[in-house]
Amino acid sequence: MKRQTVFETAMERGVSRRDFLKMCTALAAALGLDYTQSDKVVQAMETNSRVPVVWLQFQDCTGCSESFIRSTHPTAESVLFDFISLEYTEVLSAASGFQAETAMKQVLEKYKGEYVLAVEGSIPDGEGFTNVGGIDVKETIKEMAAGAMAVISYGSCASWGGIAAAEPNPTGAKPISSYVSNTPVILVPGCPPISEVMTGVIAHMITFGAIPELDSQGRPKAFYRHRIHDKCNRRAYFDAGLFVESFDDEGAKQGYCLYKLGCKGPTTYNACAEMRWNGGVSYPIQSGNPCIGCSEKGFWDNGPFFVRHAKIPASQTTANIDKIGLAVTGVVAAGVAVHAVGTSFKKKSEDRRGDE
Secondary structure (H helix, E strand, C coil): CCCCEHHHHHHHCCCCHHHHHHHHHHHHHHCCCCHHHHHHHHHHHHHCECEEEEEEECECCCHHHHHHCCCECCEHHHHHHHHEEEEEECCCCCCCHHHHHHHHHHHHHHCCCCCEEEEECEEECCCCCCEECCEEHHHHHHHHHHCCCEEEEEHHHHHHCCHHHCCCCCCCEECHHHHCCCCCEEEECCCCCCHHHHHHHHHHHHHHCCCCCECCCCCEHHHHCCEHHHHCCCHHHHHHCCECCCCCCHHHHHCCECHHHCCCHHHCECCHHHHCECCCCECCCCCCCCCCCCCCCCHHHCCCCCCCCCCCCCCCCCCCHHHCEEEECCEEEECCCHHHHHHHHHHHHHHHHHHC
16 A cells, blocks of 8 residues: 655645645755755655654663654654654554564565664663563664664664763673664764754655765764854854853853863764754753763763863864963963964954055
8 A cells, every 4th residue: 555645644634735835844944955945845745655664772761762752843743743654662652562563573574675763772782681572682673774774873872882882881782883784874873862853864864765965974964064163152252262160150151162161062063053952942052061072972981071171182273272372352361272373363464464
């Protein structure tokens, strides 16, 4: 039997044509498309079938599922009831026990090569740590991934191993990619990932019929192309050398840069500063908490969260910020990055040329 299209499903649920177009416009925005390209999304939703999805959970805290159901653009309701056909999930499923496990097996038989496998949590490499339905999860992931069109690795646990993989890693926790071969894996790291990023990846696959463009680590470029530092609302204070020295000082009240308090924004790739959380309300740095780099590999073992690194690795500056100063309103402010100093020199050079 032919699967319903997204449009047909929406109409069946009583969604008006106007609301359907609004939904497509919001989806286009979530995908980073110009509003003039909304017609492409509309066409895709009218012609493409709903995508069957199997959502598996292993060593996790269910935080990724909790984040997913709080998506606002598109809403989790739209994704679950209009965009996809959620065939199996341990959290949202009404069925349980053998009925739920049977439903998962039926997906493998009916939609082989057509369904998306979403995975949350790491895989324990040791024997007997995690069984679901009496079957070792290592066997489950291998079987279900082999029949999927793509695997979405939701969260830092599934993507990198996560908290369970922290030293000394007693369960031998590994990322999903360690057990998947010959099937594309899309990494959507974060602890948890931003809800709109999670729904946006699925929406992209429905709209374009292909996995999104990925970076060298397998993350969607649309959502992981910038460092949080590049779009941070406190970036101007970093460039000016104005830093919070303690959580209760005057700098904290003024909203100065949190780098000295251990902020990992300069080395963390994510869309937090652009998309923000809770429907675009805020994100940790804006709220006064340093970024802990939760979307980066090994963040759990990369030193204390609230102790800054003396250098910024893998960026355009490796300068020790305690040894660089810049005059700001007559005060020497320790902690200015090399690129900020370069900007100052460039401006002085331009001023001299203007005087000539």
